[in-house]
Amino acid sequence: MTKRVVLAYSGGLDTSVAIRWMIEEWGVEVVAVLVDVGQDVDGAESFEDIRSRALVAGAIDFVLVDARQEMAEEFCAKAIAANARYENKYPLVSALSRPVIVRHLVAQARRFNAQAVAHGCTGKGNDQVRFEVGTHALAPDLEVLAPARNWGMTRADSVDFAEKWEIPIKATKEKIYSIDENLWGRAIECGAIEDPWAAPPEEPYTLTRVTDREPVELTVSFHEGVPVALDGVAMKLADLIQDLNVRAGATGFGRLDMVENRRVGIKSREVYECPAALALIAAHADLEDLVLERDVHHEKGRLETRWSELVYDGMWFSPLKEALDAFIADTQRHVSGDVRLRFEAPGLLRIVGRRSPKALYDYGLATYDAADTFRHADSEGYVRIYGLGVKTWAQRQGAKNATPPSS
Numbered sequence: 001m002t003k004r005v006v007l008a009y010s011g012g013l014d015t016s017v018a019i020r021w022m023i024e025e026w027g028v029e030v031v032a033v034l035v036d037v038g039q040d041v042d043g044a045e046s047f048e049d050i051r052s053r054a055l056v057a058g059a060i061d062f063v064l065v066d067a068r069q070e071m072a073e074e075f076c077a078k079a080i081a082a083n084a085r086y087e088n089k090y091p092l093v094s095a096l097s098r099p100v101i102v103r104h105l106v107a108q109a110r111r112f113n114a115q116a117v118a119h120g121c122t123g124k125g126n127d128q129v130r131f132e133v134g135t136h137a138l139a140p141d142l143e144v145l146a147p148a149r150n151w152g153m154t155r156a157d158s159v160d161f162a163e164k165w166e167i168p169i170k171a172t173k174e175k176i177y178s179i180d181e182n183l184w185g186r187a188i189e190c191g192a193i194e195d196p197w198a199a200p201p202e203e204p205y206t207l208t209r210v211t212d213r214e215p216v217e218l219t220v221s222f223h224e225g226v227p228v229a230l231d232g233v234a235m236k237l238a239d240l241i242q243d244l245n246v247r248a249g250a251t252g253f254g255r256l257d258m259v260e261n262r263r264v265g266i267k268s269r270e271v272y273e274c275p276a277a278l279a280l281i282a283a284h285a286d287l288e289d290l291v292l293e294r295d296v297h298h299e300k301g302r303l304e305t306r307w308s309e310l311v312y313d314g315m316w317f318s319p320l321k322e323a324l325d326a327f328i329a330d331t332q333r334h335v336s337g338d339v340r341l342r343f344e345a346p347g348l349l350r351i352v353g354r355r356s357p358k359a360l361y362d363y364g365l366a367t368y369d370a371a372d373t374f375r376h377a378d379s380e381g382y383v384r385i386y387g388l389g390v391k392t393w394a395q396r397q398g399a400k401n402a403t404p405p406s407s
Contacts (some may be wrong), residue, residue, distance in 0.1 A: 011050035013171035019057035038183030072238035091277040093185040099316035101135035116143035130314035137317035185274030214249040225332030248275035252346035283339035334358035
């Protein structure tokens with residue numbers, strides 16, 4: 001019986017070549033699965049063009065899965081609740097889409113009675129880890145194949161291979177940039193970007209080109225941690241993200257240039273465009289400042305770092321990630337309200353207002369004017385007891401560092 005493989009298919013050079021290469025080298029049948037997570041198809045190309053390319057390359061079937069709402073509501077929503085930014089910068093653009101794709105790869109493997117799934121990742125990146133660990137978590141019985149780690153072809157070799165088998169690709173032997181995009185943003189690599197001293201060129205940016213130089217003010221409404229409306233208009237989360245990408249991106253907001261630590265031990269210079277992701281995380285975190293109790297707020301901040309690392313490292317389907325999800329979900333019960341954002345070209349975001357029916361901010365306690373309701377006399381005993389341990393230590397053991405030097 002011929003082995004059947006379900007391939008995570010993008011329609012690009014590598015995955016198109018992977019179909020025919022696996023057929024020729026490993027003698028397998030290939031089902032190409034393209035999961036739509038909000039990526040734009042290349043130029044004037046359509047999903048039908050991509051389907052045709054997969055079949056010409058030799059796939060026995062092509063499956064297109066629309067997962068845009070699923071990604072927004074199940075994956076982006078959790079990232080917002082976790083204020084997720086790997087190394088306090090990167091909002092997990094590619095990392096969030098991989099478990100969505102893995103889920104559907106496994107589902108299609110079951111549907112087609114496949115024995116393996118495959119991806120087009122090389123041995124250098126994070127995505128190989130995300131695809132393989134995710135698959136093993138959901139379907140330990142499935143084999144995971146990685147043709148690009150095995151074939152030893154350069155990009156030029158891959159172009160020649162495609163020409164040999166008459167696979168209709170648009171790629172050339174000179175590839176300036178590598179771009180991965182989805183609903184949550186765009187990740188840009190290669191070319192001049194590989195020099196960390198060089199300024200990123202303008203050419204690959206699409207979401208954050210300045211077309212609106214006037215300040216743009218928007219109000220995002222949240223219900224239990226999830227964005228539900230923009231300027232008072234209720235929207236599905238996927239639509240809200242897309243709208244905010246356009247409106248915030250038009251002011252140049254959302255660019256990120258960083259050197260990050262990949263899971264495989266390589267430092268990599270990465271450039272991202274993610275206006276909606278960065279704006280929604282900033283707005284959500286600001287609303288939490290208003291409504292979360294102090295100890296919960298501080299502990300959540302510590303766990304957010306761990307949550308982001310787990311997702312970056314391909315551990316979406318893991319027991320620790322699930323446990324942290326439960327904690328974070330509980331903290332979101334009162335994270336409802338509005339946050340007012342002001343975008344100013346080029347690329348500046350300021351949060352200028354926030355309100356919530358669940359706010360722990362009390363004007364009477366906070367103000368210094370005549371409306372002050374705070375009992376100042378209570379502080380005398382509180383401060384005395386709070387500092388008692390330090391005072392006792394200073395009296396009995398001495399505070400040497402506090403003694404001023406002699407002149």
